[in-house]
Amino acid sequence: MTEDLRAAALEAINRSQAAADSDYPVVHLAPPVGRLNDPNGLLVEGGTYHAFYQFSPFHPHRKLVYWGHASSDDLLHWTQHEPAIIPDSYYDRSGAYSGGAVVLDEDEACGLPASSRYQFFYTGNLKDPVTDERTASQCLVTSPDLERFTKWPDNPLLPAHPAGYTAHFRDPQVWRDPDDPGSFRMILGVQREDLTGAALLYRSEDLRSWRLEGELSFPDADGAFDHFGYMWECPGLVRLTDELTGQVRDVLIWCPQGIAPEDEGYENIFPCVYTVGCLEGTELRECDGTFAEVDRGFEFYAPQPFARRPSEPGPVLLVGWAGNASQDDQPSIETGGWVHALTVPRTVALRGGRLLQRPAVPLPADAAALSIVGRRLEGATPIRELDGHGSWHLRLEADPADARWGLRIGDEACCVTIEFLYDDDGAARLVVDRSRSRYTRHGATRTVTLPAGTPPRLEVVHDRSITELFVGDGALVFTLRSFVAPGTTGASVIGESVHPVAGCAVCFD
Template sequence: MSEDLRAAAQDAVASSRAATDPDYPVVHLAAPVGRLNDPNGLLVDSGTYHAFYQFSPFHPHRKLVYWGHASSDDLLHWQQHEPAIIPDSFYDRSGAYSGGALVLDGDEPAQAPDSAAYQLFYTGNLKDPVTDARTASQCLVTSPDLEHFTKWPANPLLPAHPEGYTPHFRDPQVWRDPDAPGSFRMLVGAQREDLTGTALLYRSTDLLHWQLEGELTFPDADGAFDHFGYMWECPGLVRLTDELTGHVRDVLIWCPQGITPDAEGYENIFPCVYTVGRLEGTELRECDGTFAEVDRGFEFYAPQVFARRPSQPGPAIMVGWAGNAAEDDQPSIETGGWVHAFTAPRVLTLRGGRLLQRPAVELPHDAPALGIVGEWLDSATRIAELDGKRSWHMRLETAQAQERWGVRIGDDADYITVELVPDADATRLVVDRSHSRYTQHGQVRTVTLLSGTVPRLEILHDRSITEVFVGDGDIAFTLRSFVSPQASGAVVFAASPFRLASGCAIAYD
C-alpha cells in the first residue's frame, strides 16, 4: 500500500509546536512545521493574496518537498491551508520543486487547461535511487478556486531538459507576452553542458504545448553574462516604468550560483541579483551588463512577484525567502520544530535604472509620532511606544546627516544593532548580529550608500526576522535576528547627542 503523503503532511502540521515558539513571526509567513524555502506561485485575485512555497513538513528527518499554501487579505496575517501540490507522481516523487503562477482572465486562452482560472507551473524532480541521476521536468497544476488542485493528466509538459543542457533545469515562470497578444512565454533556469548558467525561453498559445525559442541573451552587455556562475535559479522578469525617464523596462531578477564579482557585497553562499533592459524576442537589449544585489542582507533568496489578472492591475509586489541554501541550523529547529520565513511583501519601483523596494504595507497615516522626535537624545534612548512589543514597524529620520546613529533591538545579552555611519567618503549601513543567538552565517555586514541617500531607517522587526530599508528603499537588508525571547522594543543610540527629524511606529503584537 502506497503512503498517503497528503495525510502525513497534515499530521505533521497538526502536531506542530511552531505556533508556541516565542521566535515564531507574527506578520511574516513562516513554516507551519519543518522547513520552508522558495516562494512559489505567488498570485493576487480580488484582493486576496495567495503564497505557495517550498514545504518540507518532515524536515530534518526526511527531505520531501511539497507546495505549501497560505493566503492573506492584508499582507500581514496569513492563513495556512492544506498543501497544494503533493509529490506523489512518477515525475515528481523526489519533490515538487519551484515555479510560478498565471491567473487567467475571461476566456484566455480559449482552450485553457481545464478552463481553470489558476495555472500553477512547477518543476517535477526525480532522482534515481541507485545512481542519484536527476530528471527535471516542467509540470502543470490547475485550480478553479484555489481550494482544489489537479495535476494535468498529460504531465509533464516538458519531460526533460533540451539537448546541450544538464538536468539542472528548473523554476519556470510563465507570463503573457505583452508584445504578442494571445501568446505566453516561459522562462526556465538552466545549466549548459559546459557547466555555466543560463535561462531558456519557451513560447505557447495554449499553455500546454511549448516551443523552445532559445537562451536569453544580452547583445549589449559585452559578454558580461556569458559565463556568469554555474547555474541560474529562480529567474523572473518584471516590467516596470522608470520613474525618472518614463521608459518601460524589463527587470530580470535571478539567483546565479557560483559568481565571484569584484564588488562590495555578494557575501552570501548564493546571491540574488537584477539587471535592467528591454526584452525583444530572446534578447534583453539595452542592458549594458550592469547588475546589483537585490537585497544586501545575510538571508535572502529566490524572490518572486505576485501574478495578477490583466483586469486587476496593481503594483509589482515581491516576496523573497529569508534564507539561503544549507543554512538550516537556526535556533527555531530546536525550540519549535520549524525553520525559515518569507520576507514581508515589498513594492518594486524603478528609478534611474535602480530597483527600489519599500514595504507593501505602509505605516498608517495615523501611526503615533514618536515622543523622542525633536528632542536632544542621549547616547541611548528607549522608544517608549514600542516597549513590551516584539513585532513592530518603525521609521526614523535625522536631519543631521553627519551624525552616527542607529537602533539596538534586544537586551544586554542577545541583541542586534542597525547603524548609519557617515565619514568623509560616504555613509555606510552597518548591521551587527554578533551578539545575537544566530551568528553562524555572518555576524557584521557593511553596505556603502550612494551619495544623496536620505538618512532614513525603516525597520520591520518580527521576533526573529528583521528587515531594514534605507532612504527611499535604496537599500533593502534582510536578516534572521534571534535576539532574546524576553527582549522587546528598541533603543535609539548615537555617538553624540542628536535629534531625530521625524519618526513613527506601530506594533503588531
Template sequence: MTEDLSALAKDAVAASRAASDPDYPVFHVAPPVGRLNDPNGLLVDGGTYHVFYQFTPLHPHRKLVYWGHTSSTDLARWEHHAPAVVPDSPYDANGAYSGNAIVLEGAELPAAPASAPYQLFFTGNLKDPVTGERTASQNLVTSRDLVTFTKWEGNPLIPTHAPGYTAHYRDPQVFRDPDAPGQFRMLLGVQRQDETGAALLYRSTDLLSWDLEGELTFPDAGGAFERFGYMWECPGIVRLTDELTGEDWDVLIWCPQGISPQAEGYENVFACTYTVGHLVGTELRDCDGTFHEVDRGFEFYAPQAFARRPSEPGAVTLVGWLGNAGEDDQPSVSTGGWVHALSVPRRLSLRGGRLVQRPVLELGEGASTSCLSGSVLTAGATPVPELSGSRSWQLRVEGPQAGGPAPTWGVRIGTADCHVDVTIEDGSLVVDRSTSRYTQHGARRVVTLPPGADSVLEVLHDRSVTEIVSADGETVFALRSFVTPGTSGVSLLSSGGAQMRVVSLQARD
C-alpha cells in the first residue's frame, strides 16, 4: 500500500508542541513542526502574502522534504496551511526542492498550463537507492485558488541536467522577460562537470517547453565569476532603481558554495552574495566583478523575492532563510520539536550600487519616545521599562552625535547571565552572543560600517530570532538569539555616559 505522505505531515503538525515553546517566534515564519529551510514560491495575491518554504515535518527522523505554506495580510501574523507540494511522485521521491512562483493574469491565462493563475516551479530530487546517483528535474505545480495544488501531468518539464553539467542542477527562478513580451525565462543554479559553479538561462513562451539559452556570463567582470565556488544555489535576478542616480539595474542574488574571498565577512558555511549589472540576453553587462554579502549575520541563506501580478506592482520585497546548511542542532529541537525560521520581509533598493534592505513590519500600536543615559558597559545596563515584559519587539535607537571621543553604545537582549550584545564600537557593528544558549556558528562578529553610518540602530527581536539594521538598510545582520526563555527584555548600553535616544519601539507580547 502506498504511504500517504500528506497524512503523515498532517499528523505531525497535529501532534506538534512548537507553538507552546517559549522560543517559538511571533512575527517570523517558523515551521509548525520539524525543519524549515529555503523560502520558495513567494507571491502576492491582492492584499495577501503567501510564503512557501522547504519543510521537513518528520525531522529529524525522516528526510521527506515538502513545500510548506503560510500566508499573511500584514506580514506580522502568519497562518499555516497544509503543505502545497508533497514528495509523492517518481521524480521527487527524495524531496520537492526549491523553486519560485509566477502569478499570471489577463491574456496570459487562457494559454497558461491548466489556465491557472498560480504557477509554481520546483526541483524534484531523486536518488538511486543502490548507487546513490542523483537525478534533478524541474517541475510545475498549478493552482487556481492557492488552496488546491496540482502537479502538472507532463512533469518533469526539464527531466535532467544538460550535457557539460552535473546533477547539481536546481532552484529555478521563472520570470517574465521585460524586453520580450509574452516570453518567460528560467534561471537555474548549476555545477559544471569540472565542479565549478554557474547559472543557466532557459526560455519559454508557454511555461511548458523550455529551450536552453546558455550560461549567464559577465563580459565586463574580468573573469571574476568564471571559477567562483563549486556550485551556485538559489540564483535570482531583480530589477532595482538606484536611489542616487535613478538608473535601473539588474541585481543578481545568489549563493556560491565554496568561495573564499580575501575580504572581511563570508564566515558562514556558505555565502549569500549579490552583484549588479544589466541583463542583455545571457550577459550581465556593466558588472565589474564587485560583489558583496547580502546579510552579514551568523545565519542567512537562500533569499527570494515575492512575485506579483503586472497589474499589482509594488516594492521588490525579499525573504531569506535564517539558517546554515548542516546546523540543525539548535535548542528548539529538544524544547519544541522545530528548527529554523525565515527573515522578516525586507523592501529592497539600491544606493550607489549597494543593496539597501529595509524591514517591512508593523506590530501595531505602542510607539514610545524617551531619552536615556546608559551605564558604563562593564558596569551594567539601563533597562527599557516599556519592554521589560516583552519577548518580541522592534526598537530604533539613536546613539551619540558626531564629535568628541567615540563611545561604545548599543543594546543588550536578555539577562546579565544569558544575553546578546549589539553595539557600535569605533565605526563597527559588534554582535556578541557568547553567553547565549546557541553559538554553533560563531559567538562574536565585527562588521565595518560605511563612514558616518554609525548613529542609528534598528533591532527586531522575536523570542529567539534577531535582525539588526544599520546604515539605513545598507548593513543588515540576522542571527538566532537563544537567550533565557521568557526573559528577553532589552537594556541600553553605553560608555562614558553617552546619551542614547529611543526613537521608537513596539512590543508584540
C-alpha cells in the first residue's frame, strides 16, 4: 500500500505543540512542526505575500522534504496552509528540494492554460536506497489559485545534469529577461567534475522547453571565482539601480560551499555572499572579483527575493533562512518539536556597490518613545517600555563620542549582548556575545569591524529566540538565534548616552 504523504504531514501538524513553545517566534515564519530550511517560491499577489519553504514535518525521526506554505498581508503575521509540494513522485521521492516562482500576467500566457498562472520550479531529489547514488532533476508545479498545486505531467523538465558536472545540480531560480521580452532565464547551482562550484544558465520562451546557454562566467574578475568552493547553492540574480551612481547593476547572491573562513568573515559552516556586475549573455561583466557576505550573523543562508507580476512592481524584498547546516540541535527541537525560522523580509538597495538591507516593515509613526535618555556610567539600564515583552522592534542611536554602547537581551545570567566599541583612532567594532545564552554550539562570540563612517545607529528585530541587527544605514546586517532564558522579556541599554530614534519601539506580543 502506498503511503499517503500528505495525510501523514497533516497528522504531524495537527499533533504539534510547537506554537505553545515559549521560544516560538511571533512575527518570524517558523515551521508548524519539525524542521524548516531554505525559503522557496516567494511571491507577491494582490497585496498578499506567499512564502514557501523547505519543510520536514517528521524531523528528526525521518528526513523527507516537502514545500511548506504560509501567507501574510503585512509581512509580520503568517497563516500556515497545507504543504504545497509533496515528495510522492518517482523523481522527488527523496525530497522536493529548493527552487523559485514566476507569476504570469494576463498577457503572458506563454501558450499555457489559466490553471498555470503560478509557476514553481524545484529540484527533485532521488537517492538509490542501495548505492546512495543521487539523481537531481528540475521539476515544475503549477497553481491556478495558490490553493491547489499540480505537478507538471511531463516532469522532469531537466531530467539530469549536463556533461562535465556532477549530480549536485539544483536550486533553480527563474526570472524574465529584462533585455529580451518574452524570454525567461534560469540559473542553477552546480558542481563541476573537478569538484569546484559554478552556476549554469538556461533559457526558455515557454517555461517548458529549456536550453542550456552555458556556465556563468566573470571575464573581468581575474579568476576570482574559478575555484571558489566545491558547490554553489541557491544562486540568484537581483537587478538594482545604484543609489549613488544611478547605474543599473545585477547583484549575484549565492552560497559557495567550501570557501575557507578568514580571521574575520566567512566563519559560518557555509556562508552566503554577493558580487555586483552587469549580466550580458552568460557573462557577469564589470565584476572585478570583489565579494562580501550578505549577513555577518551566526545563522543565515539561502536568501531569495519575492517574485512579482510585471503589472504589480514594487521594492525588492529578500528573505533568508535564519539557520545553517548542522544546526538542528537547537533547544526548540526538545521543548517544542520544531527548529529554525526565516528572517523577516528585508528591502534591498545598492549604494556605491554595497548591498543595503532594512526591515521591510518600518516602525509606525506612533511607536513608543523610550525613557532611556541620560547618563549610565555602569552596567545596563532596563528599557521600561519593553518590560514584559519578548518580541519587539527597536531603534537606537548613540553619541559619536561614546566609546562603548549597546544592548543586552535577557537577564545577566542568560543573555545576549550587542556592543559597539570605538578605538581612539576611530576604528569601530560590533561584538555580539551569546556565550551566556542557551545556544552557543556554532559560535559564541563574533567581532565585526564596521565600515568607516558607519553611523552609530542600531535597529533590532527581536522575536523570542531570533534576533536581527541592522547597523548604521543597513550596510551591515547580523542574524542570530538568541535563546535566552525561557520566557525572558525586555532589554537593557549599555552606554553613557544612548538615544531613542523618533518612533523607536513597537512590541509584537
